[in-house]
Amino acid sequence: MTDHYQQALKQIIDTGNYRRLPTPRQVELNFSSNDYLGLSHNRQVIEAAYQAGLSNGIGATGSRLLSGNYDLIEQLENQIARDKNCEAALVFATGFQANTSVLSALLSKQPSLVFFDKLNHASLYQAVQNTDCTLVRYRPCDLNHLRDLLQKYAHDSSPKWIIAETVFGMDGLTVPLNDLKNLAEQHGAWLYLDEAHATGLYGSRGYGLSTTVDLPEKTIIMGTFSKAIGVSGAYIACPQTIKSYLINYTPGFIYSTAPSPMVIGGVVKAWDLIPTLNQERQRIHRLSDYARQKLSDLTVLGTQTNIIPIIIGDPLRVMEIKDRLLANEISVSAIRFPTVPKHSDRLRLAITAHHTQDDIDRVVKELSQ
Numbered sequence: 001m002t003d004h005y006q007q008a009l010k011q012i013i014d015t016g017n018y019r020r021l022p023t024p025r026q027v028e029l030n031f032s033s034n035d036y037l038g039l040s041h042n043r044q045v046i047e048a049a050y051q052a053g054l055s056n057g058i059g060a061t062g063s064r065l066l067s068g069n070y071d072l073i074e075q076l077e078n079q080i081a082r083d084k085n086c087e088a089a090l091v092f093a094t095g096f097q098a099n100t101s102v103l104s105a106l107l108s109k110q111p112s113l114v115f116f117d118k119l120n121h122a123s124l125y126q127a128v129q130n131t132d133c134t135l136v137r138y139r140p141c142d143l144n145h146l147r148d149l150l151q152k153y154a155h156d157s158s159p160k161w162i163i164a165e166t167v168f169g170m171d172g173l174t175v176p177l178n179d180l181k182n183l184a185e186q187h188g189a190w191l192y193l194d195e196a197h198a199t200g201l202y203g204s205r206g207y208g209l210s211t212t213v214d215l216p217e218k219t220i221i222m223g224t225f226s227k228a229i230g231v232s233g234a235y236i237a238c239p240q241t242i243k244s245y246l247i248n249y250t251p252g253f254i255y256s257t258a259p260s261p262m263v264i265g266g267v268v269k270a271w272d273l274i275p276t277l278n279q280e281r282q283r284i285h286r287l288s289d290y291a292r293q294k295l296s297d298l299t300v301l302g303t304q305t306n307i308i309p310i311i312i313g314d315p316l317r318v319m320e321i322k323d324r325l326l327a328n329e330i331s332v333s334a335i336r337f338p339t340v341p342k343h344s345d346r347l348r349l350a351i352t353a354h355h356t357q358d359d360i361d362r363v364v365k366e367l368s369q
């Protein structure tokens, strides 16, 4: 009975890609956290979560459509809609849930043509695989390639979608958003943007790269509360009609318990703090440039963001280096196939507002050995 599963595990062990949960521990120097602004330990955020729990309970008690709707979650959605310059917003318990359930619902009613950046997150892949859309993948952030493909399908009358992250979580690339927007408009395509790694770090008030561009009406933006916001959950910012459609057609929304009021209380406070954190954002970008410059002898991808991938190209070697760093109290993420393409196994450094120049010097010194 278990032979099949043992066989599958053996295969993954043989390729060097076997995953195991790391032992929970505190390290002196953490470069593997997505808590870019340090909000997960912010006292005001934790206090707001506690107060929200006292007023509303720790659990939402049901789906939003039954007993689980509450003022705080509607307040958050209204605030997000304003800050993202969209008509409406809808909150989900996790980013993975938001991407898979929302995109499946949007793409399910009519066979669509989906132009899809190859580097997109697993949740976006999972979403399109749940539908009968035609998937047309373009090279990472290569808008010339996207343009050619859109041109190739110009006479196809199916609804068209372009799906991309605005800041790519594994490569640290940013999408040329103005050009992407122009292509979407020229071809009448819907734009679906994942701002998981942009929310909190980009835009004049920190509310994401999407706020720096005047986006077409047919735009849907997803972002998470699990990275720079420091809590968990996700939002969809979209036209009001799309919000109403999602409330009626998204099983992952209709049949799932609403996020905990404590989580939402914390998110409301963290979201509020985002525009006050300009200095922290500047510090992150300055330190990231410093780290890239110090690491220039290694194969480092990305040129602009706080996500710094160091390509090793061999899964076993990546784990070896990660373990060696951990023995010296430094945590970095080891990212292997299939999360990233074969032979691009890497260490991923995430620079946060809590790092110092000395911290960067220390990890660079360890890495150069």
Ligand SMILES: Cc1ncc(COP(=O)(O)O)c(C=O)c1O
Pocket: 094, 095, 096, 097, 099, 121, 123, 165, 169, 194, 196, 197, 224, 225, 226, 232, 233, 234
């Ligand atoms: C680009 C992107 N989208 C979606 C998600 C999923 O978000 P969450 O961790 O909140 O489920 C992630 C998380 O790693 C991500 O990097």
